Amino acid sequence: MVKPTQVTNSIRATREAAGMTQADLARTVGVTRQTLIAIEQGRYSPSLELAFQLARAFGVGLDDLFDYPGE
Amino acid sequence: MVYEERNAWAGLIVSVIAVTVYVVLVLQQAGSGPVTDVDWVPLMLWTIGGGIVAAILVSIAWGILAGMRDPDGVGKSDQRDRDIAHMSTRVGQAFIVIAGLGVIVLCAFEADWFWIANTMFFGFAVSSIVGGIASVIAYRRGLV
Numbered sequence: 001m002v003k004p005t006q007v008t009n010s011i012r013a014t015r016e017a018a019g020m021t022q023a024d025l026a027r028t029v030g031v032t033r034q035t036l037i038a039i040e041q042g043r044y045s046p047s048l049e050l051a052f053q054l055a056r057a058f059g060v061g062l063d064d065l066f067d068y069p070g071e
Numbered sequence: 072m073v074y075e076e077r078n079a080w081a082g083l084i085v086s087v088i089a090v091t092v093y094v095v096l097v098l099q100q101a102g103s104g105p106v107t108d109v110d111w112v113p114l115m116l117w118t119i120g121g122g123i124v125a126a127i128l129v130s131i132a133w134g135i136l137a138g139m140r141d142p143d144g145v146g147k148s149d150q151r152d153r154d155i156a157h158m159s160t161r162v163g164q165a166f167i168v169i170a171g172l173g174v175i176v177l178c179a180f181e182a183d184w185f186w187i188a189n190t191m192f193f194g195f196a197v198s199s200i201v202g203g204i205a206s207v208i209a210y211r212r213g214l215v
Contacts, residue, residue: 005215031149034073043213044151 005045009066012040014058029053075152076210077137079159081129083203089122090196107185115192155209163202170194 015025026036029050038044039054046054055065072080093114100109173190 031151032073032147034076035149035151038151038213041213043215044154045215047150050150 005042006070007045007066007068008042009039011036011054011065014060014065015040018058025054025057028057072137073147073152073210074134074137075148075156076207077133078130079155079203079206079210081133082126083200083207085122085126085129086196086199086203089118089125090193090200093118093192107183109185111185111188115188119192151214155206155214158209158214159202159206162205163198166198166201167194170197 011025015022020028022033022036022040026033029036030053031050035044039046039050051062051066055062058065096114097106097109097111100114170191170193173194174187177187177190
């Protein structure tokens with residue numbers, strides 16, 4: 001069983017608000033659509049670099065896109 | 072299914088089939104006699120060579136079929152593919168180490184060449200199969 005990450009993200013909501021498709025965003029940040037789906041569903045934690053690329057694709061900060069509840 | 076996931080599936084399927092065929096052929100040749108009398112060298116070399124060629128061919132054929140449906144996804148890999156590949160290598164490596172230690176022990180006891188070679192062969196085979204299973208699970212269930 002894969003241990004779920006505590007990091008959550010609002011990529012899907014942000015992407016839909018920006019009127020982008022998964023294919024558009026995947027192409028922009030240079031990953032496959034399947035990888036983007038896995039990130040949106042919390043099944044894959046992106047690298048820091050990819051997280052920054054995603055945030056910059058929407059013109060927002062990391063904290064606006066990703067959330068870590070901590071303890 | 073992405074390009075690297077298809078490769079992982081192709082490698083896993085071919086590994087399982089190749090090892091099964093090898094075991095069946097060795098047991099058939101042994102008949103009711105000892106397995107150490109089997110001429111295992113050509114069988115093992117053909118299994119390894121055939122397995123590599125088959126995995127490449129299955130991957131190419133599968134890629135052609137998948138490319139007809141999604142031409143953009145052909146040959147693409149990204150950070151997640153690399154992370155999954157690293158994880159599966161780490162998982163599979165343990166079995167190569169175990170097999171290597173087994174070979175040292177068998178050499179120390181001057182075991183038959185058959186057991187020494189086959190211990191290493193099955194170390195590689197189990198490493199490949201377990202690593203392949205870890206890969207496809209990571210692609211399906213996630214890697215966090």
